[in-house]
Amino acid sequence: MTTNQLIYLIEGTGWTLLLALTGFLGGGVLGLMIALMRVSRVTSLRWLSYLYVQLVQGIPLPVLMFLSFFGLAVAGFNIPAFVAAAVSMTIFAAAYLGEIWRGSIEAVPKTQWEAGESLGLTDFQQMRDIILPQAIRLSIPPTIGFMVQIIKNTSYSVVIGFIELTQAGKIINNAIYKPFLIFTLVGAIYFSLCSPLSRLSRRLEARLRSRGA
Amino acid sequence: MTVVPTMAPDGPIVAFNDVHKRYGAIDVLKGITFSVRRGEVVCIIGRSGSGKSTALRCINGLERIQAGELTVCGKDISAASRSELRRVRQDVGIVFQSYNLFPHLTVSENIMLAPRRVKGMDRATARTVAEEVLAKVGLADKFDAYPEQLSGGQQQRVAIARALAMQPQLMLFDEVTSALDPELKGEVLRVMEDLAAGGMTMILVTHEMAFARHVADTVIFMHQGRIHETGPGDVLLAPQTPELQQFVANGL
Amino acid sequence: MKYQFDFSFFWDADNAYWQDLAYGALLSAELTIVALVCGFLVGTCAAVGRVTGPGWLRWTIATYVEIIRNTPLLVQTFWLFFGLSSIGFRVPAFAAAVIALTINVGAYSCEIIRAGIESIHKGQVEAAESLALGPISTFLDVILPPAIEKVLPALASQFVLMMLASSIMAQISAEELMAAASRTQSETFRGFEIYIVVAVIYLVMSIILRFIILGLGWIVFPRRRRLAQR
Ligand SMILES: Nc1ncnc2c1ncn2[C@@H]1O[C@H](COP(=O)(O)OP(=O)(O)O)[C@@H](O)[C@H]1O
Ligand SMILES: [Mg+2]
Numbered sequence: 001m002t003t004n005q006l007i008y009l010i011e012g013t014g015w016t017l018l019l020a021l022t023g024f025l026g027g028g029v030l031g032l033m034i035a036l037m038r039v040s041r042v043t044s045l046r047w048l049s050y051l052y053v054q055l056v057q058g059i060p061l062p063v064l065m066f067l068s069f070f071g072l073a074v075a076g077f078n079i080p081a082f083v084a085a086a087v088s089m090t091i092f093a094a095a096y097l098g099e100i101w102r103g104s105i106e107a108v109p110k111t112q113w114e115a116g117e118s119l120g121l122t123d124f125q126q127m128r129d130i131i132l133p134q135a136i137r138l139s140i141p142p143t144i145g146f147m148v149q150i151i152k153n154t155s156y157s158v159v160i161g162f163i164e165l166t167q168a169g170k171i172i173n174n175a176i177y178k179p180f181l182i183f184t185l186v187g188a189i190y191f192s193l194c195s196p197l198s199r200l201s202r203r204l205e206a207r208l209r210s211r212g213a
Numbered sequence: 214m215t216v217v218p219t220m221a222p223d224g225p226i227v228a229f230n231d232v233h234k235r236y237g238a239i240d241v242l243k244g245i246t247f248s249v250r251r252g253e254v255v256c257i258i259g260r261s262g263s264g265k266s267t268a269l270r271c272i273n274g275l276e277r278i279q280a281g282e283l284t285v286c287g288k289d290i291s292a293a294s295r296s297e298l299r300r301v302r303q304d305v306g307i308v309f310q311s312y313n314l315f316p317h318l319t320v321s322e323n324i325m326l327a328p329r330r331v332k333g334m335d336r337a338t339a340r341t342v343a344e345e346v347l348a349k350v351g352l353a354d355k356f357d358a359y360p361e362q363l364s365g366g367q368q369q370r371v372a373i374a375r376a377l378a379m380q381p382q383l384m385l386f387d388e389v390t391s392a393l394d395p396e397l398k399g400e401v402l403r404v405m406e407d408l409a410a411g412g413m414t415m416i417l418v419t420h421e422m423a424f425a426r427h428v429a430d431t432v433i434f435m436h437q438g439r440i441h442e443t444g445p446g447d448v449l450l451a452p453q454t455p456e457l458q459q460f461v462a463n464g465l
Numbered sequence: 466m467k468y469q470f471d472f473s474f475f476w477d478a479d480n481a482y483w484q485d486l487a488y489g490a491l492l493s494a495e496l497t498i499v500a501l502v503c504g505f506l507v508g509t510c511a512a513v514g515r516v517t518g519p520g521w522l523r524w525t526i527a528t529y530v531e532i533i534r535n536t537p538l539l540v541q542t543f544w545l546f547f548g549l550s551s552i553g554f555r556v557p558a559f560a561a562a563v564i565a566l567t568i569n570v571g572a573y574s575c576e577i578i579r580a581g582i583e584s585i586h587k588g589q590v591e592a593a594e595s596l597a598l599g600p601i602s603t604f605l606d607v608i609l610p611p612a613i614e615k616v617l618p619a620l621a622s623q624f625v626l627m628m629l630a631s632s633i634m635a636q637i638s639a640e641e642l643m644a645a646a647s648r649t650q651s652e653t654f655r656g657f658e659i660y661i662v663v664a665v666i667y668l669v670m671s672i673i674l675r676f677i678i679l680g681l682g683w684i685v686f687p688r689r690r691r692l693a694q695r
Contacts, residue, residue, distance in 0.1 A: 060632035070656035155537035179547030194535035313592035327596035
């Protein structure tokens with residue numbers, strides 16, 4: 001394995017991280033909207049968001065990648081694979097983050113809403129000042145846990161030819177054909193990105209649980 | 214119920230001889246000596262944390278002892294191997310405060326599990342046994358119910374029936390009415406009374422002083438890991454030591 | 466520019482692409498079901514070893530689970546498929562896909578089932594031991610059934626995710642739905658239409674799969690059925 005190939009892998013890692021970050025931020029914004037719609041009092045919003053979640057959670061991410069890729073093309077955009085991948089990651093992450101955050105919001109006891117109500121706060125104020133601060137605390141461990149899924153799932157962008165870490169590994173392997181070496185290395189890079197997040201998530205979760213008890 | 218004696222019929226069925234039990238650095242049993250004859254009903258009383266449950270759990274080997282001798286049904290428990298322990302457990306039934314019924318099994322399945330798995334009983338025989346013991350605790354109509362469909366008192370009676378289905382020589386009861394609402398305690402106490410009247414050898418940890426005085430041949434008062442006072446049921450009326458006096462005064 | 470949707474090629478008489486896709490979907494289902502069944506068995510055994518085994522075994526299983534859960538399925542699959550063939554084991558792509566997915570399902574199931582086992586109250590085990598049940602009966606009769614019953618919804622969700630993940634196996638040229646889709650795309654250049662259809666197929670399959678798993682639970686665990694009746 002040459003130095004150039006190693007640099008190629010590191011570049012791929014950079015793209016993986018950039019894609020993951022984009023997906024997390026995009027998915028975070030959209031996911032928050034989904035979560036709020038899921039707990040909203042407006043029936044049509046609840047249904048719409050429910051449909052979105054069910055739809056996205058029933059379709060493989062590689063298929064979402066293709067849909068974004070071909071869909072944006074037929075819409076007349078001539079776009080690089082990164083954009084299609086980022087859009088897919090956003091759509092994907094929003095569905096799962098939306099569900100995680102809905103769970104956190106619903107985990108805040110009903111009496112908290114009632115307390116806010118009896119203080120004369122509006123719905124919006126109750127959500128912003130009372131519910132969300134508590135829900136955020138509950139949501140941190142599973143959100144960090146889901147970041148692991150985001151990082152791993154960026155590898156599905158290989159189907160539309162985006163060159164991130166996994167694709168870079170495959171390209172190098174095609175050149176030198178040392179699959180154990182290369183994919184162990186690639187796997188180790190993913191592991192070093194994901195494992196700390198997994199452990200942090202577990203630790204925070206345990207702490208939250210021991211405080212709650 | 215026929216009982217096959219595994220030893221001289223008049224020898225003690227349980228014999229503690231200077232038994233010590235430690236959890237880490239904590240001495241829980243600090244030299245316990247007492248024995249139980251066949252057919253005898255022994256009530257163990259004492260404050261929470263005095264070691265009553267531990268003493269009971271040593272008898273069927275749920276806890277291993279560190280020093281002394283403990284003989285159960287003629288077998289030295291302290292040195293028993295796992296399989297020897299299982300053999301002894303077939304003769305020793307235990308009922309816990311928290312029932313511990315298997316929630317995924319029906320009442321009859323709870324009762325039939327051990328006779329079938331341990332004694333290799335066929336389904337039909339096990340069924341007959343289950344019907345018998347359920348009738349004995351007055352729950353013949355709950356044969357196919359699930360535990361969560363029963364009241365606490367009913368669950369506890371099923372737990373007793375489940376232990377009886379193994380045809381034990383000795384029954385242990387660890388505060389079996391403590392978790393029950395007052396109006397449900399009576400039905401469980403009555404079942405135990407019937408068992409005692411039928412000649413079952415029983416050791417029971419209880420906070421029901423009136424019941425203890427009524428059914429016990431022997432009352433053992435445990436205090437800080439030791440047997441502090443012992444005597445017939447009436448000892449509760451005339452305690453000798455100040456500790457038991459105080460305990461009885463607070464308890465009754 | 467206005468895009469004209471055209472789904473007609475699926476039914477065109479001379480090259481019936483719908484048959485190709487349907488066969489691909491069948492292979493995807495087969496791949497998934499074999500991997501789920503094997504992976505569930507692996508996961509159950511791993512969970513047992515993780516909870517009751519000696520230290521070295523617990524460590525080994527924990528390491529297996531951590532590695533699988535913190536690396537992409539695709540990388541694991543490449544490692545296995547290209548790796549094995551590089552040392553002379555030419556495993557067919559479909560078999561490699563089954564193995565990779567099984568290993569993956571095993572790790573996730575292990576974690577879920579372990580959580581189920583650990584949620585079983587200590588009193589249950591003591592009750593079983595007190596009834597003179599041996600360790601095997603205690604585990605198979607008293608611990609495992611309620612543990613799995615408890616985590617069945619989590620298992621169902623995970624299994625659906627695994628079915629969706631099987632779509633990546635076309636990357637090692639395993640013959641399944643995505644491979645059929647890709648072939649159709651290269652012949653018709655109707656990518657958007659094709660993947661809309663493929664998305665619908667996966668959606669339907671994920672609904673069916675969830676239905677099957679919960680239905681199996683309904684059959685295997687009679688308690689819920691009985692308690693729901695009243
Ligand atoms: N598994 C255990 N580990 C450590 N300490 C224990 C354990 N079980 C009981 N103990 C301690 O042993 C003492 C006696 O407990 P126990 O026999 O349950 O008392 P009782 O049944 O009379 O209330 C208590 O101080 C308790 O904290
Ligand atoms: Mg106790």
